Amino acid sequence: MTDQSPDRQPGLEAEPSSAAVVFGDRLDVARAFTESLGEHGEELGLIGPLELPRLWTRHVVNSGLVAPLLRPGRVGDVGSGAGLPGLVLAIARPDVHLTLIEPMERRVAWLDRQVAELGLDNVDVVRARAEDVKLKGRLDQVTARAVSALRTLIPITAPLLRPGGELVLMKGSGVDGEIGAAEKAIRKYRLSDVEVVVLGEGVVDDVTRVFRARVPSD
Numbered sequence: 736m737t738d739q740s741p742d743r744q745p746g747l748e749a750e751p752s753s754a755a756v757v758f759g760d761r762l763d764v765a766r767a768f769t770e771s772l773g774e775h776g777e778e779l780g781l782i783g784p785l786e787l788p789r790l791w792t793r794h795v796v797n798s799g800l801v802a803p804l805l806r807p808g809r810v811g812d813v814g815s816g817a818g819l820p821g822l823v824l825a826i827a828r829p830d831v832h833l834t835l836i837e838p839m840e841r842r843v844a845w846l847d848r849q850v851a852e853l854g855l856d857n858v859d860v861v862r863a864r865a866e867d868v869k870l871k872g873r874l875d876q877v878t879a880r881a882v883s884a885l886r887t888l889i890p891i892t893a894p895l896l897r898p899g900g901e902l903v904l905m906k907g908s909g910v911d912g913e914i915g916a917a918e919k920a921i922r923k924y925r926l927s928d929v930e931v932v933v934l935g936e937g938v939v940d941d942v943t944r945v946f947r948a949r950v951p952s953d
Contacts, residue, residue: 736805740795746787747773755790757799757827761872764826764853769795771849772817777820781817792939794819797881797905800943802936804903808875809834811895813865814882817841823847824878825858834874838864863926865891873897880905884916885946893924899952902926906946914946925951 750766773790776782786794792830798820807830812821813940815835825833835858835908837843843862850858859867877900887906892902906913914921919931926948934943 739844742941744770744773744787748791751791752794753796753935753937754799756938757802758794761826761829765795765799767820767821768818768826768849771852775845776817779841781842781845785797792941795823796939797936797941797943798823799827800939801878801903801905801945804932804934804945804947805831805876807831809872809880810876810878810903811836811870811874811892812890813877813879813892814838815846815860816881818846818849820878820880822846822853822855822858824916825855826853829855829857832859834858834870835860836863836865836868838862857940865895868893868895874900876901876903878905885910886920889917889924890918893926893950896950898950900950902946902948902950904946906931908944910944910946921948927951935947 736790736890755762769791773787777784777952801820802824805824809832811834813836815821815837821833821835835846836900837846843860846860876896877895879892882888888904932945932947936942
């Protein structure tokens, strides 16, 4: 079932019924973000020209499915870009503080604008590369989406975590192969409880896969 509202932006995917399942009473905020991204995303270089017809399912709902894996505390989103998944998770989980880490100025401006327009008081935006960022204290969890392969991503995300902190990295269907190629990094950063979590079964057609692992407590 989809929303066929006449006010919907031409070309923008109709809101799927899964959006209400994922966002619940935060659906209006998720809707406002999606409409804004649909309107401005291509001109700002945040999304490609082919993404409007699948913006809800491929990007917004896909990101929102990760929300139940977050714990109250400080979560960093590396390479936030358009706000996927960082802004989406901040919308879905107002009890969690999101630090969005993004190096590109125009994307930082977009993120700041969305934080203000959506009234998100659980977000701060930091302009920096993950390997250079200076944070006040380490993070409880770190997420990322479509940034790089695990063998490259683990070395720039694991150091941001507090002892015992957790990686929650969104990956594609090839995640098992990425884990094999990242064995050296997994050993170097002494990651434990390594697993792939599959989210959205029975809710969406294309499930979300998350690489989850913990850094040492000591």
